[in-house]
Amino acid sequence: MTNTILVTGGTGNIGRHLVELLRAAGADHRVLARRGAALLPPGTDVVPGDLTDPASLGPALAGVDRVFLLWPFLRADGIEGVVKALVDAGVRSVVHVSALHVTDDDRRAAGVWGEVEQAIVDAGLGHTFLRASGFATNTLAWAAAIRGGATVRIPYPLARRSLIHEADIAEVAAAALTGDHDGRSYVLTGPAAISQADQLAAIGAAVGRSVPFAEQPPEEARAQMLTWGEPAFVDHALGYWASLVDQPEPVTDTVEEILGRPARGFRRWADDHVDDFRPLPGREVADRYVQAFRDGRMDRALRLTAPDLVRVAPLEDAAERTGLDEIMAHSEQLTADLQIHGVTADGPFVEPGGRRFGVRFAFDETHRPTGRRRTTTKFSLYSVHDGAIVREEVYYLDR
Known part of the structure; x- marks a missing residue:
C-alpha cells in the first residue's frame, strides 16, 4: 500500500484548492474526474471515474490509502456501493465534507450528509468528518444579478449564517489527509454569523457600490428552488433559513485550532471573488x-x-x-x-x-x-x- 491520496470533486471550489495544497506539499495524489480535467493544472494525475458507477472506480483506487470524499448529490442513494469499492480496494481512511448539523448520536436524522457518514462508519473505514457550515460560494448565485445592477431577491434577509471560505475547508482537509486526524469530527465555520443582508453589503463594499436587495416571499423562493431540488429538501432548507433569523448558526474556532490562524471572514471571501460580481x-x-x-x-x-x-x-x-x-x-x-x-x-x-x-x-x-x-x-x-x-x-x- 502506498500513501496515495484520491481526491473527488477535484474540479470544484474546494477541490481545486485542495489539489494545489497537495501539490505544494509534495503529497502523492490523483484526481477522480468524470470530466473537467481541463480545469486542473497541466501535469495533474487525472483518472476517469464516476461516483454514480462504483464499478468505474477501480483504476482510480488502485494503491490508494486515503480518499477525500465530497458527495455532490442531494440524496445518499449509491453511497453503499462507493464505500464497498473503497473497502475492496484497501483504502484505509476517508476525509468527508459533511454538514454542520450532523451529530454522532443520530447521523441518519441529518439527511444525506449524515447518511454518508454512517455508511463510512458502518464499513469500518478510518474517517475524518469535516462538518462545515454553509459554503460562502453559495452566494455566487447572486452574481449575475449583481453584475447586471439588478435587485437581488432573497428570502429571510436577516437569517444569519457562519459561512465558511472554501479555501479554509481545503486547508483543513489537506491537514487531515496528510496528518493523524482519524476518528475526529470537526465543526468548521467562518469567524462570525452574518445576515444575508450583511453578506450583500460586504459584496457591495468589495465591488465598490451598494447592492440593492428585496425580501422574497418564501412561496416565490420555494417555486424557484423546486426547479432543481426535491420538495422535502426545499421545505427543510426554507424552514432552516427561517429559524436562523432568531437563532443564528453557531461559530467555532476549530479552523484556528487546526491551522493556527483564524478562519477567513466573509469580507475576505468577497474580496477574493470580486471579479465574479463586477x-x-x-x-x-x-x-x-x-x-x-x-x-x-x-x-x-x-x-x-x-x-x-x-x-x-x-x-x-x-x-x-x-x-x-x-x-x-x-x-x-x-x-x-x-x-x-x-x-x-x-x-x-x-x-x-x-x-x-x-x-x-x-x-x-x-x-x-x-x-x-x-x-x-x-x-x-x-x-x-x-x-x-x-x-x-x-x-x-x-x-
Whole structure:
C-alpha cells in the first residue's frame, strides 16, 4: 500500500484548492474526474471515474490509502456501493465534507450528509468528518444579478449564517489527509454569523457600490428552488433559513485550532471573488483570461465566460456549441486520447474598444495511442459583452 491520496470533486471550489495544497506539499495524489480535467493544472494525475458507477472506480483506487470524499448529490442513494469499492480496494481512511448539523448520536436524522457518514462508519473505514457550515460560494448565485445592477431577491434577509471560505475547508482537509486526524469530527465555520443582508453589503463594499436587495416571499423562493431540488429538501432548507433569523448558526474556532490562524471572514471571501460580481472592461477580461492560462488556472478563465458562451470551431465539426457544460463535454471528447504537458498563450491581441480579442495557443501534447508528441497551435477570437466572454471562434493553425 502506498500513501496515495484520491481526491473527488477535484474540479470544484474546494477541490481545486485542495489539489494545489497537495501539490505544494509534495503529497502523492490523483484526481477522480468524470470530466473537467481541463480545469486542473497541466501535469495533474487525472483518472476517469464516476461516483454514480462504483464499478468505474477501480483504476482510480488502485494503491490508494486515503480518499477525500465530497458527495455532490442531494440524496445518499449509491453511497453503499462507493464505500464497498473503497473497502475492496484497501483504502484505509476517508476525509468527508459533511454538514454542520450532523451529530454522532443520530447521523441518519441529518439527511444525506449524515447518511454518508454512517455508511463510512458502518464499513469500518478510518474517517475524518469535516462538518462545515454553509459554503460562502453559495452566494455566487447572486452574481449575475449583481453584475447586471439588478435587485437581488432573497428570502429571510436577516437569517444569519457562519459561512465558511472554501479555501479554509481545503486547508483543513489537506491537514487531515496528510496528518493523524482519524476518528475526529470537526465543526468548521467562518469567524462570525452574518445576515444575508450583511453578506450583500460586504459584496457591495468589495465591488465598490451598494447592492440593492428585496425580501422574497418564501412561496416565490420555494417555486424557484423546486426547479432543481426535491420538495422535502426545499421545505427543510426554507424552514432552516427561517429559524436562523432568531437563532443564528453557531461559530467555532476549530479552523484556528487546526491551522493556527483564524478562519477567513466573509469580507475576505468577497474580496477574493470580486471579479465574479463586477463587470470588467474588455481589456481587463482579455488580460486576466490569458494570465489564467499561463498560470494553469482554467477555473479562473472560466469565471470570465458567460454561462451561455457560444463556441465555433469549423475544423472540429460544423456545430455551434452553447453553454459551458456542452463545451466542456465536447472538449473532453476531443482530448480523451491526449496527455497535455503544457500550454503557452501569446497575446491578448485586443481590438480598439476591447469588444474582441485574440489569443494564439500552443499545446504541447502526446497522443497516447501512438505515443507521438506534438504541438497543436490554434488562434481563438473572443467576443466580450458586459464584462464576460460570450463567443469563441477557433481557427487551427497547426493540427
